[in-house]
Amino acid sequence: DIHMTQSPSSLSASVGDRVTITCQASQDIGKYLNWYQQKLGKAPKLLIYDASNSETGVPSRFSGRGSGTDFTFTISSPQPEDSATYYCQQYDNLPLTFGGGTKVEIK
Amino acid sequence: EVQLVQSGAEVKKPGESLRISCKSSGYRFTDYWISWVRQMPGKGLEWMGRIDPSDSYTTYSPSFQGHVIISADKSINTAYLQWNSLKASDTAMYYCARHCASSTCYIFDYWGQGTLVTVSS
Numbered sequence: 712d713i714h715m716t717q718s719p720s721s722l723s724a725s726v727g728d729r730v731t732i733t734c735q736a737s738q739d740i741g742k743y744l745n746w747y748q749q750k751l752g753k754a755p756k757l758l759i760y761d762a763s764n765s766e767t768g769v770p771s772r773f774s775g776r777g778s779g780t781d782f783t784f785t786i787s788s789p790q791p792e793d794s795a796t797y798y799c800q801q802y803d804n805l806p807l808t809f810g811g812g813t814k815v816e817i818k
Numbered sequence: 819e820v821q822l823v824q825s826g827a828e829v830k831k832p833g834e835s836l837r838i839s840c841k842s843s844g845y846r847f848t849d850y851w852i853s854w855v856r857q858m859p860g861k862g863l864e865w866m867g868r869i870d871p872s873d874s875y876t877t878y879s880p881s882f883q884g885h886v887i888i889s890a891d892k893s894i895n896t897a898y899l900q901w902n903s904l905k906a907s908d909t910a911m912y913y914c915a916r917h918c919a920s921s922t923c924y925i926f927d928y929w930g931q932g933t934l935v936t937v938s939s
Contacts, residue, residue, distance in 0.1 A: 743907065747926070756929070760925045800924075802923075808865070
C-alpha cells in the first residue's frame, strides 16, 4: 500500500495568514493526488484534484501543487469558515489511501 | 442536481447482519462508479472498495475484502454496503462517494451525507 504522510497534524492560524499543508507519498504517484475538506459532522468535499486542479466553485484561495512524492496544499488568505480537517488522497495505486488529516483552526 | 442520499443511522448487536444504502439522483447512475469510505470515531478516511453499477464489478481494499459486500441495483440507482456478521470494531460513519468510471479516475466529486453504524452488545 502507498502510505501518505500529512503534516502538520494540526495548526492554528489567524485570518489572512497563509496556511500550508504537506503530503508525502511513500512512492512516486505522479499527479494522482486529491485534496478534501471535511467540516465537523459533514461529509468530505473535493477541493483540488490531480494535484493542482481546482474543483468547480472552489474559492481561488485554495491551491495545490506538486508531483511525484511531495505535494503541498495552500490556503492563501484563510477565512474563519475554512476551519476544518483537510485530507490528501492518492489514486495511483489500489488500495486508495488517504493522509492522516490536518486539523486547521482559523481564528 | 447530483445527490447521493444514504440510509439512516443503525444500531446493531455483534453478529447481526446489516445493509446500508446510497441512492443516487441527478445523473446517469451507470456512468459513474461508487466507492464506500469508512471513518471510525475521531479518525481519518479509509477506502473500502468500489462498484461499477453498469455491471456490478467490484474491487475491494484488502483490509475489507471478505468482511463486507458492495452491491448495486441499477434499476433503482442504489448502491449498497452489507455485512453478514457485524463486529464492535465496525462502529463508524460510512460514506458513499461518486467517481468517474475509470480505473485512473478515483476523484470523489460527490459524497453521501454518511450513515452512522453503531455495533454494541
